[in-house]
Amino acid sequence: MIKKRIIPCLDVKDGRVVKGIQFKGLRDIGNPVDLAIYYNEAGADELVFLDISKTEEGHSLMLEVIEQTASRLFIPLTVGGGIQSLDDITQLLNHGADKVSLNSSALKNPQLIKQASDKFGRQCICIAIDSYYDPERKAHYCCTHGGKKMTNIKVYDWVQQVEQLGAGELLVTSMGHDGMKQGFDIEHLAKIKSLVNIPIIASGGGGNAQHFVELFNQTDVSAGLAASILHDRETTVQSIKEVIRQGGIAVR
Numbered sequence: 001m002i003k004k005r006i007i008p009c010l011d012v013k014d015g016r017v018v019k020g021i022q023f024k025g026l027r028d029i030g031n032p033v034d035l036a037i038y039y040n041e042a043g044a045d046e047l048v049f050l051d052i053s054k055t056e057e058g059h060s061l062m063l064e065v066i067e068q069t070a071s072r073l074f075i076p077l078t079v080g081g082g083i084q085s086l087d088d089i090t091q092l093l094n095h096g097a098d099k100v101s102l103n104s105s106a107l108k109n110p111q112l113i114k115q116a117s118d119k120f121g122r123q124c125i126c127i128a129i130d131s132y133y134d135p136e137r138k139a140h141y142c143c144t145h146g147g148k149k150m151t152n153i154k155v156y157d158w159v160q161q162v163e164q165l166g167a168g169e170l171l172v173t174s175m176g177h178d179g180m181k182q183g184f185d186i187e188h189l190a191k192i193k194s195l196v197n198i199p200i201i202a203s204g205g206g207g208n209a210q211h212f213v214e215l216f217n218q219t220d221v222s223a224g225l226a227a228s229i230l231h232d233r234e235t236t237v238q239s240i241k242e243v244i245r246q247g248g249i250a251v252r
Helices: 032-041 056-070 086-094 104-108 111-120 155-165 186-195 209-218 237-246
Strands: 005-013 016-021 024-030 047-051 077-080 099-102 125-134 139-144 149-154 169-174 200-203 223-226
Touching (some): 005 024, 005 032, 005 200, 024 032, 056 086, 111 125, 186 200
Parallel strands (some): 005 223
16 A cells, blocks of 8 residues: 655745635745655655746756755655646756656646657656636636646546646646645546556645545545645644554655
């Protein structure tokens, strides 16, 4: 049995960790290197850094953050945000990232997934999907630019396409659940998992340890992402894992 993973996510803007609700109202959380070290020591299985900086200076700061962090971590580090090319991926991996997460650039140029997978190996390529449910069209659509722009690409079509192109993992954020702390979008995640064979990291809605138990009991996703509840110190990685174990679920 593959053990489930708990992964803290750090949204980094201009060298600082920030967090919002449904992708809005960002507030400062702290220093990314300090937080990464804290989560590493607190039992996190992996870390995700998402660079949401708008400027070249911000992206350059991110490389420094990755380098300073990677040298002090003993767990895998995934980095996403602002990646446009194979050269960008090379730079991130050279600075210490173990995996990269592609989103808007992959939607714009799907062949980037295949090129990256062929060059670096599919184990390095995670596709991030910001999923928005459009009640008028009664379907989930992919969003770009940090959730600000909705495309006409349906999530259920896209996940199958990216797997065929060579993605090794999916990071699915349910935008309507993000930061709400009311539970994961179970039905949506279960549907996605039924369409692909690659691992899925679920993001958006984890408000307490029981939500992670429900996630792993009702879907076959591999990992749950946590941000708000950990950054606000409402709980800890180990506390979440203990409740998951009590629920009879194998966790790292």
